[in-house]
Amino acid sequence: QKEVEQNSGPLSVPEGAIASLNCTYSDRGSQSFFWYRQYSGKSPELIMSIYSNGDKEDGRFTAQLNKASQYVSLLIRDSQPSDSATYLCAVKTGANNLFFGTGTRLTVIP
């Protein structure tokens, strides 16, 4: 079992819709969770971090964390074509190792 699992997609949503990206992790001792966005040919950039159960909102992005179920999700409201990218979930485990999922490729259709 991989430490961090993501659906590789591709996930296609129409412009203006909500995109929902999901991630599960295996280490129950994990405390820090991150979402990175990676455009094709570019390096990952941090868009959200979350440390406590519940929702964290930042503009059109909402990160959701459920430690009991060991999942993290990212919602993108009012999706724009510029949101088309690969979204990487990263989890810092109890042993302080950072594991990345393989990423979900999102395409927003104009």
Add this chain to the structure above:
Amino acid sequence: KAGVTQTPRYLIKTRGQQVTLSCSPISGHRSVSWYQQTPGQGLQFLFEYFSETQRNKGNFPGRFSGRQFSNSRSEMNVSTLELGDSALYLCASSSRVWASGANVLTFGAGSRLTVL
């Protein structure tokens, strides 16, 4: 403020050769981490250096090594290259050592290595 700078951006090597990649972190950042990114495996952690000391190491063979200099610049070396080493190698810097708590990684543009 300059970002994380990696050189070279692209390089082609043949099997058996060795390669050295360089990373200059954001000014003031003392932690440098290296990752390998491939389509099948995603981002995999290689090692982290902080204040010239290796603080953490991923599950890679000994052919992969690194070091950090007093100015926080870091290099990674891969010896006896194999075809499977073809990947994007990403460097990330942080102001604090990774294990210290909630901190943020800022990635460089990467060095794309092709092994023929």
